[in-house]
Amino acid sequence: xxxxxxxxxxxxxxxxxxxxxxxxxxxxxxxxxxxxxxxxxxxxxxxxxxxxxxxxxxxxxxxxxxxxxxxxxxxxxxxxxxxxxxxxxxxxxxxxxxxxxxxxxxxxxxxxxxxxx
Amino acid sequence: xxxxxxxxxxxxxxxxxxxxxxxxxxxxxxxxxxxxxxxxxxxxxxxxxxxxxxxxxxxxxxxxxxxxxxxxxxxxxxxxxxxxxxxxxxxxxxxxxxxxxxxxxxxxxx
Numbered sequence: 728x729x730x731x732x733x734x735x736x737x738x739x740x741x742x743x744x745x746x747x748x749x750x751x752x753x754x755x756x757x758x759x760x761x762x763x764x765x766x767x768x769x770x771x772x773x774x775x776x777x778x779x780x781x782x783x784x785x786x787x788x789x790x791x792x793x794x795x796x797x798x799x800x801x802x803x804x805x806x807x808x809x810x811x812x813x814x815x816x817x818x819x820x821x822x823x824x825x826x827x828x829x830x831x832x833x834x835x836x837x838x839x840x841x842x843x844x
Numbered sequence: 845x846x847x848x849x850x851x852x853x854x855x856x857x858x859x860x861x862x863x864x865x866x867x868x869x870x871x872x873x874x875x876x877x878x879x880x881x882x883x884x885x886x887x888x889x890x891x892x893x894x895x896x897x898x899x900x901x902x903x904x905x906x907x908x909x910x911x912x913x914x915x916x917x918x919x920x921x922x923x924x925x926x927x928x929x930x931x932x933x934x935x936x937x938x939x940x941x942x943x944x945x946x947x948x949x950x951x952x953x954x
Contacts, residue, residue, distance in 0.1 A: 762943060771846060771948035772882075772890065772933055785941055821889060828937055830880035830896070834889035 729754035731822045731835035739842045745809040749822030749835060752803065756780055760827050761805040763796060765818035766837075773818075778805060779827065812842045847872060848934055848946035855952040861922040864949045866934035867915065872944055874915035877937040881910055881919045884931040884948075893932070894919065921951070929953045 734748040749761065763775040776786035778796045786794050795808045805822060819839050825831040849867040856862040866879060873879055878897065882890040892901050894910035897917075907922045917936075921928055934946035 764943075764945075771931075772884075772945045774943040774945060777943060785943075787942065823889075828941065829878065830892055830935070831882075831890075832892055832895075832901070834891075836889055 729824065729833050731824060731833055733820060733822050733835045733838040735838050736840055739812055739840060741813050741842060741844055742811055743842075745807070745812050745816065745840060747807040747820055747822075747838065747840075749805040749807075750803060751805070751824070756798075756800060756803050758826070759824045761796075761798065762821075762823040762825065762831060763805075763807045764821045764823055765816075766821070767815070767818040770818075775807065775809070775820075812840075814842050816840065817842045846947035847938060847944035848936065850932075850934060850946040850949045852947070853950045853952060855954055856924045857954045858924055858926065860924050861920060862924065862951060863921075864919045864932055864934075864951070866917045866919070866946045868917075868936060868944075869915055872915075872936050872938040873912065873917060875939055879910065879912050879917035880935045881908075882933045882935065884933060890933065924951075924953050926953050 730752045732750050757780050760777045762777040776796050778784045778798050793810045797806045819837040821837045822835040823831045824833040854862045881894040883893045884890040897912050898910045909920050911918050932949045938944050
């Protein structure tokens, strides 16, 4: 049973860069797409972007200027960097996995990121 | 603002059925991309409920079913149970191969 676990950056200040890592265990990292998805308080799910196991990426147009997703096959890790965070970036951030252009079959437990001065 | 539109809430008495719509466009659902459905309980990760038009992962009761027509899709829940009270989201892809979600629907069991 594959497991995904996000790191916990906790509290951040405006203008800082958010760095999150997702560690995949219990299964091969190959053949899947890996997603970063967030849910602001009281709102719905929002896709941040995804990366294939081969390294190709696709980002939400509203975030593309601030986001970078990368993959380290040797460590079974997927990383998210979001620059210049504001209070609007406060959300639960999920790492997730799915077959290319299909459903998402595995999710991390989520990590709450709070941006506050 | 979500790319796919869902009603904010639906409700039904125990044992009754409800249907949740997911409306997209010719750039996503209408372009032929499959629609998937997730159940989301507070404090937990979303759970895949329906994959594709009507494929249920192991353990998902057959009270849940999905359908798709044109630029829309629907999730039907029959025989509502108290444990079905949750938020439900549809998901697809758009012509830019971007992952898109519905706005979410809160199901209340009266």
